[in-house]
Amino acid sequence: MSVKVNFVGSGDAFGSGGRFNTCIMVDGPGVRFTIDFGASSLVALNAQRISHNSIDAILLTHIHGDHSAGIPFLLLDAMLGAKRDRPLTIAGPKNLKARLDEAAAVLFPGMETMEAKFPVSYVELPVGETTDVLGLSVSPFAAKHTWQTDPTVLRVGVGGKVVTYSGDGDWTPEMMTATKDADLFIAECYFHTKPVKWHLNYPTIQEHKEGFGAKRMILTHMGLEMLAMADKVPEECAHDGLVIEL
Numbered sequence: 001m002s003v004k005v006n007f008v009g010s011g012d013a014f015g016s017g018g019r020f021n022t023c024i025m026v027d028g029p030g031v032r033f034t035i036d037f038g039a040s041s042l043v044a045l046n047a048q049r050i051s052h053n054s055i056d057a058i059l060l061t062h063i064h065g066d067h068s069a070g071i072p073f074l075l076l077d078a079m080l081g082a083k084r085d086r087p088l089t090i091a092g093p094k095n096l097k098a099r100l101d102e103a104a105a106v107l108f109p110g111m112e113t114m115e116a117k118f119p120v121s122y123v124e125l126p127v128g129e130t131t132d133v134l135g136l137s138v139s140p141f142a143a144k145h146t147w148q149t150d151p152t153v154l155r156v157g158v159g160g161k162v163v164t165y166s167g168d169g170d171w172t173p174e175m176m177t178a179t180k181d182a183d184l185f186i187a188e189c190y191f192h193t194k195p196v197k198w199h200l201n202y203p204t205i206q207e208h209k210e211g212f213g214a215k216r217m218i219l220t221h222m223g224l225e226m227l228a229m230a231d232k233v234p235e236e237c238a239h240d241g242l243v244i245e246l
Contacts, residue, residue, distance in 0.1 A: 001028075001029055001159045001160050001161075002159070002245050002246070003026065003027065003028050003158055003159045003160075003161045003163070003183075003245065003246040004026070004027040004243060004244070004245050004246075005024065005025070005026050005027075005163065005184065005186075005243070005244050005245075005246065006024070006025040006026075006027075006048075006050075006241075006242070006243045007024055007218075007220065007238040007239065007240060007241065007242040007243075008020065008023040008024065008025050008034070008041065008044045008045055008048060008050070008240070008241075009021050009022050009023035009024075009038055009040060009041055009044045009240060010022070010220045010221070010222075010238040010239055010240050010242070011038075011040075011066075011221070011222075011240070012066065012190065012221050012222065012223050013064070013065070013066035014223075015040070016222065016223050016224045016227060017222070017224065017227045019239070019240050020038070020040045020041065020043065020044035020047075020240055021036075021038020021039050021040045021041060021044075021065075021066040021067070021069075021070070022035075022036040022038045022041075022066060022067050022220070022221060023036060023037055023038055023041035023044055023045070023070070024036060024165060024186060024220075025050070025055070026156070026158060026163060028136070028158035028159035028161075029158075029159045030135070031056050031057070031134050031135060031136065031158070032054055032055050032056050033055065033056055033057040033058065033059060033133075033134070033136065033158075034055060034057075034058050034059070035059050035060075035061065035154060035156070035163075035165050035186075036058075036059075036060060036061055036067040036068065036165075036167075037058045037060070037067070037068060037070040037071050037074065038065065038066040038067050038068070038069060038070050039065050039066060039069035039070050039073075040070065041070035041073075041074070042070055042073045042074055042077065044240065048241060051082070052074050052077070052078065052082065053078065053082050053084045053086065055088070056086075056087075056088070056089065056134055057088070057089040057090070057091060057133055057134050057136070058071065058074075058088075058089070058090045058091070058092075059091050059092065059125075059133065059136075059138060059154060059156065060090070060091065060092030060093065060096070061092075061140075061143070061151065061152050061153070061154050061165060061167030061168070062092075062093060062143070062145060062146075062149035062150060062151040062152060062167055062168065063092070063093060063096075063099050063100075063148075063149045063150065064146070064149050064168065067167070067168070068092070068100070068103070069103060069107070071090065071100055071103075071104075072100070072103055072104035072107050072108060072111065073107075075104070075111075075116065075120070076104075076108055076111060076114075078116065078118065079114055079116050079117070084116075084117075084118045085117065085118050086118060087118060087119040087120070087121065088118065088119070088120050088121070089120075089121045089122075089123060089133060089134055090120065090121070090122050090123070091122075091123035091124075091125050091131070091133050091138060092123075092124070092125060093124070093125065093140075093149070093150030093151075093152065094124050094126075094150055095124075095150075096122050096123075096124050097122040100122075125138055125140045125152070126140070127140050127141065127142050127152060128140075128141070128142070136156055136157065136158050137156065137157030137158075138154065138155075138156050138157075139154070139155040139156075139157075139178070140152035140153070140154055140155075141153040141154075141155065141172075141174040141175065141177060141178040142172070142174055143166070143167055143168070143169030143172065143174075143175070144169045144170040144171070144172050144198060145167070145168045145169035145170070145198045145199075146168075146198060149168075151167055151168060151169050152167055153165070153166050153167055153169065153174065153175050153178040153179075154167065154178075155178045155179075155182065161183040161184075161246045162181065162182040162183050162184075163182065163183065163184045163186070163246070164178050164179045164182040164184070164185045164186065164214065165185075165186040166185070166186065166187045166188045166200060167188070168188055168198065168199060168221070169188070169198060169199065169200070170197070170198055170199060170200060170204070171200060171204050171207075171208055175208075175212075176208070176211050176212060176213070179212040179213055179214045180212075180213040180214075181213055181214070181215070182213075182214040182215065183214070183215050183216065183246045184214065184215070184216050184217075184218065184244075184246055185212055185214035185216070185217045185218075186217075186218050186220055186238070187200060187205055187212075187217055187218070187219055187220070188200045188219075188220060188221040189201065189202055189205055189219035189220065189221065189222055189226055189235075189237075190221060190222065190223050190226060191223055191225045191226050192225050192226045192228070192229040192233075193225065194225060201226075202219075202226065202229070202233065205219070205235075216236070216246075217235060217236065218235075218236045218237065218238050218242075218244075219233075219235050219236065219237045219238065220237075220238040222237065
């Protein structure tokens with residue numbers, strides 16, 4: 001059964017190369033979800049003429065602005081402009097709702113007094129366990145990134161396929177478990193040569209490439225140094241609007 005992956009946003013935290021923050025949209029049988037929803041994701045969706053009301057769920061790898069800060073914008077528009085009337089599920093690390101509510105209060109003071117007219121469900125994803133989210137099999141693995149964000153690598157079973165996204169984080173043995181036999185491994189590749197704490201770079205990916213065990217790998221979340229090399233490396237590299245089928 002076909003699963004479609006759309007890199008609505010493939011950029012890093014700083015919009016390097018004019019790219020939008022991380023927002024990876026997946027269409028499976030009867031479900032549309034995104035992995036992460038960075039601050040610029042609503043703009044990215046609008047640029048592709050994709051209604052955010054069509055999204056059933058958002059799965060978060062960690063709580064950093066370029067991966068999660070678009071959610072308050074989505075919720076506000078869903079209540080005031082887009083007039084959403086269907087359920088939305090948001091799943092991610094522990095204390096998920098409290099942390100997103102805090103972000104919303106900072107970005108839009110007074111938003112906490114608004115009440116959505118559609119159901120919004122928050123699902124915490126325990127690390128090392130598999131959780132059913134709207135029929136998706138979601139397994140978070142501990143990642144090596146800024147610890148305050150509760151970082152994870154997400155392995156998602158959808159329509160008989162497996163999509164794994166590294167999120168942000170350096171290599172760990174757990175990453176190899178998350179990517180084993182995956183149909184697609186979406187790997188952060190922040191820099192081509194420069195080592196950066198708590199992130200994957202190209203030499204690390206090269207070192208462990210065979211061990212990942214995924215059927216296909218696409219590099220994303222590239223900084224300027226890596227973007228300059230994207231056309232020179234043999235691996236597939238994401239760009240905003242790239243759509244593939246599994």
